[in-house]
Amino acid sequence: MPNRKFTNKPDDIVNELLEGFVLAHPDKIRLAGSNLVVRAQPKAQDQVAVVTLGGSGHEPALSGYVGPGMLDISVPGDIFAAPGPPRLVEALEMADRPAGVLLVVLNHAGDVMSAKVAMQMAQAKGLNVKQVLTHEDISVPSRRDPKDRRGLAGCLFVIKVAGAAAEKGYSLDECLAVAERMEKNMATLAVATAGASHPATGQVIAEVPDGRMNVGMGQHGEAGTGEQELKTADATARLMLEMLVKDLDVQSGEDLLVMINGVGSATLMELYIVLRQVKRLCDAKGINLARTLVGEYLTVQEMGGFQMCIARMDDELLELWDAPCCTPALTLC
Amino acid sequence: MNAIGYEDIKRMLLAAAELIRAHHQRLSELDSFGGDGDHGTTMVRAMGCLEKGMAQAADGRIDDLLNQVGWAILGVDGGATGPLFGSLFMGMGQAVGDRDAVDVVLLADMFEAARESVANVTQAQVGDKTLVDALVPAVTALRAAADKGEDVLVALDEAARAAQQGAEGTRDMAARFGRARNRGEASKGQPDPGATSMALVFQGFAQGVRTHGGS
Numbered sequence: 001m002p003n004r005k006f007t008n009k010p011d012d013i014v015n016e017l018l019e020g021f022v023l024a025h026p027d028k029i030r031l032a033g034s035n036l037v038v039r040a041q042p043k044a045q046d047q048v049a050v051v052t053l054g055g056s057g058h059e060p061a062l063s064g065y066v067g068p069g070m071l072d073i074s075v076p077g078d079i080f081a082a083p084g085p086p087r088l089v090e091a092l093e094m095a096d097r098p099a100g101v102l103l104v105v106l107n108h109a110g111d112v113m114s115a116k117v118a119m120q121m122a123q124a125k126g127l128n129v130k131q132v133l134t135h136e137d138i139s140v141p142s143r144r145d146p147k148d149r150r151g152l153a154g155c156l157f158v159i160k161v162a163g164a165a166a167e168k169g170y171s172l173d174e175c176l177a178v179a180e181r182m183e184k185n186m187a188t189l190a191v192a193t194a195g196a197s198h199p200a201t202g203q204v205i206a207e208v209p210d211g212r213m214n215v216g217m218g219q220h221g222e223a224g225t226g227e228q229e230l231k232t233a234d235a236t237a238r239l240m241l242e243m244l245v246k247d248l249d250v251q252s253g254e255d256l257l258v259m260i261n262g263v264g265s266a267t268l269m270e271l272y273i274v275l276r277q278v279k280r281l282c283d284a285k286g287i288n289l290a291r292t293l294v295g296e297y298l299t300v301q302e303m304g305g306f307q308m309c310i311a312r313m314d315d316e317l318l319e320l321w322d323a324p325c326c327t328p329a330l331t332l333c
Numbered sequence: 334m335n336a337i338g339y340e341d342i343k344r345m346l347l348a349a350a351e352l353i354r355a356h357h358q359r360l361s362e363l364d365s366f367g368g369d370g371d372h373g374t375t376m377v378r379a380m381g382c383l384e385k386g387m388a389q390a391a392d393g394r395i396d397d398l399l400n401q402v403g404w405a406i407l408g409v410d411g412g413a414t415g416p417l418f419g420s421l422f423m424g425m426g427q428a429v430g431d432r433d434a435v436d437v438v439l440l441a442d443m444f445e446a447a448r449e450s451v452a453n454v455t456q457a458q459v460g461d462k463t464l465v466d467a468l469v470p471a472v473t474a475l476r477a478a479a480d481k482g483e484d485v486l487v488a489l490d491e492a493a494r495a496a497q498q499g500a501e502g503t504r505d506m507a508a509r510f511g512r513a514r515n516r517g518e519a520s521k522g523q524p525d526p527g528a529t530s531m532a533l534v535f536q537g538f539a540q541g542v543r544t545h546g547g548s
Contacts, residue, residue: 078412079371080371080412081375081411081414084407084416085408085415085419086404086408087408087410108412109413109455109510109511110413110415113413113416113455114416116454117416117419198371201369201370201374203365203370205369205370
């Protein structure tokens with residue numbers, strides 16, 4: 001794939017990206033320690049800290065969610081690669097406080113391994129850290145083991161409600177319970193219409209032939225199982241929503257939070273057209289489209305297509321979702 | 334030779350790093366079939382960490398040398414590579430303790446500890462097309478050699494051979510772990526890059542001891 005990206009030396013991409021990112025949002029975030037993204041104004045020590053980790057190249061995720069109402073610290077890794085345990089331990093020590101620390105981990109091999117080693121070290125150091133794993137991708141055929149499911153853009157829901165709970169003074173166990181309830185009640189499905197390339201190596205990480213789409217393609221271009229003829233927005237939205245609603249067993253009368261997340265080159269126009277169809281389908285089923293979010297929240301370079309994330313909401317989750325937040329990539333007020 | 338010392342372990346580490354560097358393009362190419370094509374560059378960075386770790390180690394302590402190397406590799410920030418290879422060296426370091434001479438039985442103990450340390454971070458089993466497919470047969474071969482009372486170098490050669498065979502054997506497997514697993518059957522036909530790296534590391538260990546002829 002020809003390089004059409006404005007970058008400098010491949011080895012400098014992550015550093016330069018982070019430098020620009022904090023320059024763009026000096027009122028909200030800054031860099032601390034070994035390239036950890038932290039809040040410009042730390043929150044009170046009697047509130048639980050929320051920390052996450054993840055590869056770079058998915059901007060604005062995940063560091064875009066550092067700020068009041070959401071994360072305290074984000075540990076960015078190399079392009080599409082988890083940070084190692086030492087920087088994660090550094091972040092956990094930095095976040096350590098009497099109220100405790102909640103670590104949000106997306107289910108990808110490198111992230112899970114780094115978190116496992118870091119959690120063991122944190123515990124050996126006597127830190128009070130608990131972990132929630134997001135694994136809501138329903139495309140993985142094996143339903144026997146939910147741990148096989150990848151963590152996609154739904155992590156945003158978990159970070160939002162856990163962050164709000166922390167801000168409201170929930171205990172670590174209460175924050176964990178809310179995060180886990182959100183996680184269990186959400187499902188994501190991705191569709192790709194065009195591939196993407198690795199910004200450092202130029203390697204094509206996903207390929208979708210012209211006129212085709214791939215339902216279930218992951219956020220590193222991992223193949224889904226559903227390559228098929230490209231369909232209209234309405235037909236694609238129907239196909240995906242049916243699978244999601246069935247997986248979560250959403251019933252008539254229930255409240256849904258729906259996010260249509262553009263993964264890189266999908267236009268906002270497309271995303272709005274998809275959301276409109278989601279609303280029609282929900283109306284027909286008697287499902288209440290309680291909250292919506294449309295935009296680019298977790299991207300995969302220039303990949304075409306979107307992730308559809310749905311979540312069944314209860315009163316408490318809705319209240320936490322509606323709580324104010326002010327971060328570079330999501331502001332609700 | 335019956336036992337190896339601190340300088341031999343250093344040579345083993347450096348020889349492994351050299352072999353990885355010599356083959357990094359091949360490793361990235363293998364990764365391009367199931368991953369994102371950066372395994373070679375990540376391993377080269379990990380080997381840079383290895384050398385940095387060696388420089389920070391207190392002179393003369395094998396356990397400190399291996400722990401420093403392991404910790405440095407953990408910090409490579411390259412996805413699963415850091416935790417897997419970092420754990421490998423940390424496991425070896427924990428097993429050697431304060432001893433300054435490693436005979437074939439202790440060497441087998443160290444590699445078994447390394448295998449357990451890797452198992453602590455991944456649930457991958459033999460047959461899942463991961464570096465475990467090279468590591469497990471290598472450790473088994475090393476233990477078998479130790480049980481027969483073989484020379485350290487012979488034991489390392491047998492481990493390297495078993496690792497190489499194990500890595501080759503991943504060619505016909507469908508990936509069940511990591512990013513490549515999502516390609517399922519399409520992941521067949523190429524050996525796993527992680528297993529190939531692991532085999533190179535074992536090959537480097539044997540070469541590092543052989544080049545010197547023992548201490």
